[in-house]
Amino acid sequence: MARDFDRQVAELQVRAALFNRFTQLGTPVTVAMP
Secondary structure: HHHHHHHOOOHHHHHHHHHHHHHHHHOOOOOOOO
C-alpha cells in the first residue's frame, strides 16, 4: 500500500511540476485532472 501511495504522490508531483513549467512559459495548456 505504501509503495502504491508513494508512486501516486510522485506522479502527482511530476504532473504539478510540468503544469507549473507550462504555466511559467505562458503556454495555454489544458490538463485533465482525474
